[in-house]
Amino acid sequence: METKNIGLRGIEVADTRISNIDGEKGKLIYRGYDILELTKNSTFEETAYLLLYDKLPNRNQLDEFNAKLIDARFIPKQMQKNMGNWRKDADPMDMLQAFVAALAGYYDEEFANKEASYDKAINLIAKVPTIVASWNRIRNGLDIVDPDPTLSHAANFLYMMSGKRPDPEVEKIFDVCLILHADHTFNASTFTARQVASTRAHMYSACSAAIGALSGELHGGANTEVMKMLLEIGDIEKVEEWVKKEMSEGNRIMGMGHAVYKTYDPRAQVLKELSRKLAEKTKDPWFDITEKIEVTTISEMKKQKGKDIYPNVDLYSASLYYMLKIPMDLNTPIFAISRVVGWAAHIIEEKFAEAAPKPALYRPKATYVGKYCGPEGCEYQTLDLRK
Ligand code: ACO
Secondary structure (H helix, E strand, O other): OOOOOHHHOOOOOOOOOOEEEEOOOOEEEEOOEEHHHHHHHOOHHHHHHHHHHOOOOOHHHHHHHHHHHHHHOOOOHHHHHHHOOOOOOOOHHHHHHHHHHHHHHHOOOOOOOHHHHHHHHHHHHHHHHHHHHHHHHHHOOOOOOOOOOOOOHHHHHHHHHHOOOOOHHHHHHHHHHHHHOOOOOOOHHHHHHHHHHHOOOOHHHHHHHHHHHHOOOOOOOHHHHHHHHHHHHOOHHHHHHHHHHHHHOOOOOOOEOOOOOOOOOHHHHHHHHHHHHHHHHHOOOHHHHHHHHHHHHHHHHHHHHOOOOOEOHHHHHHHHHHHOOOOHHHHHHHHHHHHHHHHHHHHHHHHHOOOOOOOOOOOOOOOOOOOOOOOOOOOOOOHHHOO
């Protein structure tokens, strides 16, 4: 019997210049640069420029890029008004997906032009944080906080969400989180974005579809699920029993495991250290509980299945965001705030790749295993004859 590549694991479907994962060594590269170096030396804005334009910006290029982001951060008043019509308990990912698609109704989309696609990319990168923060204010019955042109991308989101300007340490932590989540090759949401773009649909549509893919708990939605798990466990003494029970019942431990990394996810390593440091300051229990979950899952996986498992990017981001006083259901929208950069870069690459092999409309094959009544097909019965 023919073996199928369930979930397209390991199938190469396109060339990309944007990022690369070395799953054996636990390395993630953006446009040739190790992410660990970018987190130490660059800002999110520089990283976004790098991912979009294939080079690190010089001072003038960065100033120009920042100026464009500042101009584009405001969202239409009508859009904010429309948000007010949503149920206040609506999932922020559903709201984000809808309002990213709705951007096409406010801004002209030039489909065929590469330069115009960069403008759309900047529009999205600038506006996604404003949409998320505005919704958080609206659902809590608070006035919307306009973006502050003097603040960085990271600080702006925290300011628009909470109404308070973050201190430099918090701003830096959040900036690093945004850098770490900005791209990750052909993950589920990026593949979705590229697939939609391969039909020549526009960027807002492709990014909206990607947000839908990101929302699932096996992908970006895992970071919200991790925080729910931490709250449910609540006490480090209960971790072992909880994890053992879940795994013996065949349930997955959120934030653990990855389709590509066969060793420690480098992003998880950085987030773990940030979470550890923040917990030392805040005295919250969440870092210790998370670390115990990591250790217990690794040893149970070995015992139960003889396999290795490691934390992914979502394990330690959950406790980190919680300690930064970010509402738990914004964890996945925050992922989108950063990942929209990768989506946009991939959409541009998908549509405007100059070197062969150029991307084509995605169209995989399926094996039909449904009803078969012989070569002539099944005999059709009109409605009144059907039993
Ligand atoms: N907890 C318990 N068992 C697990 C976990 C986990 N987190 N992850 C994988 N396994 C087990 C599976 O049950 C399976 O066991 P089996 O071989 O007995 O059936 C085996 O490990 C392999 O599982 P696959 O799904 O084939 O492994 P894959 O590497 O493709 O899965 C995935 C990757 C989907 C991320 C998985 O590890 C998972 O479900 N993790 C939890 C959800 C999560 O954290 N998602 C975020 C991923 S990172 C991101 O998208 C941003």
